[in-house]
Amino acid sequence: MDRYEWVRRVESNARTYAATFESVFEVGSGLRLKDSTGRDILDCLCCAGALPLGHNHPEVKSAVVEFIDSGHVQQVLDLITPAKYDFIEQLYGVLPPAFAAQSKIHFCSPSGSDAVEAAMKLTRIATQRQPIIAFHGAYHGMTGAALGAMGNLGPKSRGMSAGQNVHFAPYPYTFRCPFGSDGSQTDKLSLAYLDTILSDPESGVPCPAAVIVEVVQGEGGCIPVSDYWLRSLRELTKHYQIPLIVDEVQSGFGRTGTMFAFERAGIVPDVLVLSKALGGGFPLAVVMYHESLDVWSRGMHAGTFRGNQIAMVSGKKTMEIIQRDHLAANARSQGEGLVAGLRDLAQTYPELGDVRGRGLMVGVEVVKPGATTGASEPDGELATRIKLAAFEHGLLIETGGRHGAVMRFLPPLNISESDVGEILSRFESALTSTVRRKELSYVA
Ligand SMILES: Cc1ncc(COP(=O)(O)O)c(C=O)c1O
Missing domain, CATH: 3.40.640.10 (Type I PLP-dependent aspartate aminotransferase-like (Major domain))
Structure with missing residues (x-):
């Protein structure tokens, strides 16, 4: 048996992220992760926000290594x-x-x-x-x-x-x-x-x-x-x-x-x-x-x-x-860019019912469009499919919120404008493939 398959077998039913993202994650640098197949993944989960500088920030790493060596x-x-x-x-x-x-x-x-x-x-x-x-x-x-x-x-x-x-x-x-x-x-x-x-x-x-x-x-x-x-x-x-x-x-x-x-x-x-x-x-x-x-x-x-x-x-x-490095200000401006890009996508995809957040704590609520009054019904099932498709396209995001319908972006605070562009482009690819799949399944 594959050794990772063995881990999957022995790990509890209550496991969370490991049950969704089945890759084996090996190395990380900043926003980027690589799994055991060498795939490049943008990490917008970042240990549920616990990695404000992303993976292996060189200065943090040096401070820790120096401290361990110090006795x-x-x-x-x-x-x-x-x-x-x-x-x-x-x-x-x-x-x-x-x-x-x-x-x-x-x-x-x-x-x-x-x-x-x-x-x-x-x-x-x-x-x-x-x-x-x-x-x-x-x-x-x-x-x-x-x-x-x-x-x-x-x-x-x-x-x-x-x-x-x-x-x-x-x-x-x-x-x-x-x-x-x-x-x-x-x-x-x-x-x-x-x-x-x-x-x-x-x-x-x-x-x-x-x-x-x-x-x-x-x-x-x-x-x-x-x-x-x-x-x-x-x-x-x-x-x-x-x-x-x-x-x-x-x-x-x-x-x-x-x-x-x-x-x-x-x-x-x-x-x-x-x-x-x-x-x-x-x-x-x-x-x-x-x-x-x-x-x-x-x-x-x-x-x-x-x-x-x-x-x-x-x-x-x-x-x-x-x-x-004024990273709170960077989170504010990159967050605005991310929200603006997601709102643009929401113009094309009515399934993105609400784009909201503050700084780099950003969420997109996925809905079943078409409500005549009030907010459309949340669509946790579609949110899950978009999340899985995003992962296929090299973007790690989690769902949360009521009925699991909110896609959550928590990238590192030190991301750049071009990182935001890349996140948006991978998200759009996920969206396009997922929504198209949904339309096809309606046809079938
Ligand atoms: C606002 C808030 N409080 C408390 C917790 C619990 O923290 P932990 O998972 O480290 O126990 C979390 C975890 O996501 C959280 O988001």
Whole structure:
């Protein structure tokens, strides 16, 4: 038996990307990957956004190799080391001063999910309240409390999230307004609804320990909130004295065109959750929060692998490069180019019902065209076929969102205009072949 076939046989049914993209991936450089057959693939998945500089950035690689050669300790629980000091100093340096000035940091086990667990635990301890308010479409991770705050019911089936004490409010998803408006009223209605939940003594929702939000929902279908909505959410949560947790696991570090997505609205969250790009491709996760919340005691959120020094070295170097090379601005301008190109394609292909995003967090919602009122029905089946065709044409993109109908682009932040052109051209080839196939099958 082929050795890769053997891996496929022994790997779990719950595997994800490996079940879709059956190649064997070998080498990578920046945006580009090569599989074992030597095929050139443009990686717009980038480890779900955890590779902000793409694969094997030479400066990050050198910093890591030099560190390994130096004899410095590599794993130390949460003990203090020079690498940890440098990393924390760099992280505080890229945060908005209004947030950094009064923030504490806690190192978590190295996944976004664990940092979300920590954020929820922290706010529950600090407020002595249990409920959490999360949003429809939210994705905060796969562990107990984080899974409880997930909108997608799929992974929560069979009682997996029982007893998590999470209440869900409608997210301002303007393309499919949860209140049935044409999108123009979505922000206001969603805020009014939240206000009602929090103020009505008979809403059935007790005052929560926290509200947790993604500024751009990633897995939920690449949906950004408006600055107005985020500012109003901040005001509401302040008014009711509820800590606001902003989950920037996916949107942080330049991805959306600013260093952190919340900065655009000029708000300051109480709690910030960071992972993915934080370690520059190596596993690392932290929760940062206003010092007034720091009332938990020693050992309340521990874990063995919270001191991954290689990730700290790589994360520090990655933050330096993002700042030095103005990669948030690059993400903004290349993202605009990508969105413009995709919108051009949407003129020709009505199946591309909505093109949206912020910076280089871009999504295309695939629909069954022809609705006379409101948004057309999502077409997750066609989105999957386009994704597979894209892969055949050397473009790695994932689907997500409601009914799996959103094609998500998360390329490295340092891509160029010509990279964007190449991504668009491969996507168009995928689209042409897929839609043509669909028409042929209608004929048959
Ligand atoms: C916004 C957000 N929060 C949390 C997580 C969970 O992170 P991890 O997969 O590292 O546990 C993710 C993962 O995609 C995410 O996008």
